[in-house]
Amino acid sequence: MQLSRTLSLLLQCPVLPDRTCSGIRPCRTELSTHKATMPFPIRMLVLALLLCPLVSHAQTTVRLDGTPDVAEWIAARFAKGKQPPFSFVYNGIPSSEFLTRWQYEKEKIASPDPQTVRERHIYTDPATGLKVECDVTGFKDFHAVEWVLHFTNTSQTDTPILERNDVADLTFTNRTPGTFSLLSARGSVGSRADFMVSQRELPADSTIRLAPQGGRSSDCTAFPMFNLIAPNGRQGVMAAIGWSGGWQAALTGGTSAPIANRQAVRSGNVTAPGTRSALTLQTGMERFHLYLKPGERIRTPLVSLMFWNGDNLMTGQNKFRRFLLAHHSRQLDGKFAEYPYASGFALPGPEPCTENGCLTEEMAIAMARRHKQFNLVPEVFWLDAGWYTDSGAPVYDWCDCVGTWTPDTTRFPNGLRPLSDEAHRLGARFLLWFEPERVSRGSWLAREHQPWLLHTPRRNSALLDLGNPEALEWLCTHVGDMIEREGIDIYRQDFNHPPKPFWEDNEQPDRIGMTEIRHIEGLYTYWDYLLSRFPRLLIDNCAAGGRRIDLETLSRSAPLWRTDYPYGEVTGYQSHTYGLNFFLPQHGTGMWETDDYSTRSSLGAAVVATWDLSTRKLKVADIQRAIANFKKYRPYYYEDYYPLTGIIDTQSDSIWLAYQMHRPSDNSGIVVAFRRPEAVSDRITVRLSGIDPAAAYDVYNDNTGLTLRMDGRQLLDGLMLQIPQKRGSLLLHYTATTPETAR
Incomplete structure (x- = not known):
């Protein structure tokens, strides 16, 4: 115990009074420059602590160097004796100090889907009877893993206090030096900025905290799905939370390095050989401090992690959209419900x-x-x-x-x-x-x-x-x-x-x-x-x-009905579609008018129209055309999405906003563009994605009714969009073709 107290003083790291030195938790404080003679065993222990990763403390570290085999990933992190990727405090003590000593059981759960792995890992405290069940599901086809916890009091007396439950508590590292970044969105508050997307870097020791307002999961300040992007921009993890109340997430940047270079990293050389960038994710309920009565059982939020690897962050976003349709949407007749x-x-x-x-x-x-x-x-x-x-x-x-x-x-x-x-x-x-x-x-x-x-x-x-x-x-x-x-x-x-x-x-x-x-x-x-x-x-x-x-x-x-933003203000609808499409393939809004600028602002996987059929304000032919176009282009919103005009400004009236929906299933897609009421320029150039550079495409202009044959390379290198009038729109529909079908 004296050894533990000595180390605590030297490193300014708190040690519980009844714990041995094995209970000391890593910390990032520096050694004092005061010279003192220490016994050799103490010097060795101090050295060992110096070699700890320079990241926020987390239960588990995950090397983010590709897309893992989910069965192996689960086995490596939920095995007996391993610290699982969740944490909580029980009776004032962090679970990292006792959970591996609790009774452990593992159950395989049968799944009708061969692409799905399901297991239950059970940890039971023999002293108080608290049982923690972690139900884990792995999706082989999407390199995704998710889990939810249940706490049960199996005793005849109240449990000690449970608190600070981070259902996910883990650190991701990547071989690329630099900083991770976070792509996230706002929730809804009924404004033009609903679902606005931003990308922020997480340098070492910086923390971004996410939480919605008021007890609804996507209310105003946060959206419970976000992308953790490695420094190279070509790998990452899509994280999602399943809890329809108050949740919170803390994301902390950091670095880690092999033994030979950790002192260099501590000195500020974050590009020292072998340095790995790092990001710690800790997420759970926003408010959690309770005891359980005899026989009580509660559940926690669900946490999902989907690993991605590709050309850029939209690889992860589109993989996540497909993951939602396959595994987190209403299913009818063996497929997602439309x-x-x-x-x-x-x-x-x-x-x-x-x-x-x-x-x-x-x-x-x-x-x-x-x-x-x-x-x-x-x-x-x-x-x-x-x-x-x-x-x-x-x-x-x-x-x-x-x-x-x-x-x-x-x-x-x-x-x-x-x-x-x-x-x-x-x-x-x-x-x-x-x-x-x-x-x-x-x-x-x-x-x-x-x-x-x-x-x-x-x-x-x-x-x-x-x-x-x-x-x-x-x-x-x-x-x-x-x-x-x-x-x-x-x-x-x-x-x-x-x-x-x-x-x-x-x-x-x-x-x-x-x-x-x-x-x-x-x-x-x-x-x-x-x-x-x-x-x-x-x-x-x-x-x-x-x-x-x-x-x-x-x-x-x-x-x-994704927002209570003012009815019929369609420029705002464009912004909502642009942001929410990063994450969701299925969402809808309203449609009142029949002009192209309005109806194209409401395109998506669902729409509710309110046609006034009692006056001469609208023409039946225009309504019929609006309905036909919605049904024609709706299938594209189930597949891949690419924003074409960035995310720095999606709200103002003086910009162009354009996006692409690409259908890999048949190598076709649409480009939807808006020149807003105060946009000065009548043209912009965009670069499409998902296009086969060796293919030829027929590009149909829905404004003019004309079709133009273009090479895939042209679409990838730069496609000029032109809208002569302010508050105008353009819709292009492209389909892959072959020389034999040329007109």
Whole structure:
């Protein structure tokens, strides 16, 4: 113990009083220059500590020199006696100091997919009965590994305090000297800057911290998917978090070096031979400090790491997009579910009408038939907020009367089944909006089931506590029965207030995070119940726009309305598409007008249109063309994405914005470009990606109707785009061809 205290003083590294020198953790402090004579064993131990990696302390180090074999990667890091790539503090002691001494078990979990490896690694404390289960899944086809933890108290007494749980706690190193960089995005707050992408370097000892606001996973300040890019720009790790509440991530830059060069690195020579760049990732729940009662079991966020190797960072982004479609999207008929072109019932009405507050059964059916009359039947008829009790006359307010989930019998005396029946008769599906978690004062839930609700003085409405088993059972049964009774094909769930204040104000001492955990577990249980009961049901995930996007929600749903940014302000829509496409292949927005600048601003994998078919403002032929173009180009958004005009400025009105969707499956693609209202130049030159330099391509100009034959090398070296007018757009459609098909 005296030896440990001596080293602690010399290195200024904290040592627990009851720990031996083997418990000392690496630190980056320098030795004092004070000359003193030390016994030889102490000098050797000091030297050993000097040789520790110069990186932020992490459980596991991963050499990032290619794409690993995932089975080997899992075996190397979760084997008995190894420090796994997660950490927590238990009874005030870091797990690195005890976890390898706990009882260890490993279970193989059968998987029907030969490309998937599944295992469970179990660590049990013989003293307190705490059991930690780590469920690990490896995806061989995408070089991806992900895991989630469960903590269980198997004893008859309360556990000591669990805290600081980093579900991922590991350091990546790369042979290339230099610094890692982080490509990340903002979340949604209903602004033009929603999903704006940035790339930042992480020099040694610098830390970037990511966390959303308010308890929704992609609210405002952070997006739970990001790319960790090695210094050479040709390798990296796509990290993603599956937790629909408050999460946090800390990313710290560093360097490491072999023994011979570590002193040089300490002296500032980060290019010394053998130096490896490094980046430490630590991520978990934002708020976690709790004990478990006897028999209690909780889950943590899911963490996913997908390794990539290629020409540039877009290799990783596009590989991740494909990974989401293959393994983290709703699956129907053996492939990812395609989300729709939808048309809504909501139209402006006279004051005081809001949203669908003045809609009636007769009006809705007449509007559906109007679509049929003009050959405009959508894939889905969309009924948003305002159909339920108290949302019609004399209140006309969809927002402040949620919590009574029955149709307004004054306006819909036969329920909503006549609307869904009419949609089905016309060959369309039917979508219905709910917001079950927010409960207004005076609603049925507020009157009848106060014990199911969480309150906070910071909000006028209440939160339906999905951690309450009775409330959760009622919600599953009530909404499930309604889906069946009313003929609903797509369930749309909104969430218009931040849950964090409710969780914070309803916690017990030393149970910080428990209310949130139970709510998020309940949300997943609810959605899984609906998807199991209705195998072909689709879920649209909305939370005041795209504020609850993460790996777990994407596995069950898609954000068809990605932002509550002002309706119809299409220049902002371009920015949202440009940013969100870096990560997601499936997301949607609105469409109101039929001019090319507007409709091209809304292109993507899904769209909801609101056509006013009661006036002469729009032409039927223009609407038909807009729908046809959306359906024609939608398949390209499922494959590879390339931004063509950088990420430094995507918001202003004085720029060009252009991107490319490339389809490797048939070597074709589209280029979509916008000259914004204040852009001075009428032309720019862009360089395409994914093109075969030896192939010839027919490039169709959707503006002029003309086709030009071009060599692949020309497209790669520089393609000039020209738009004569301000607030103009251009769409080019290219297809690979052969000399035999030349015109």
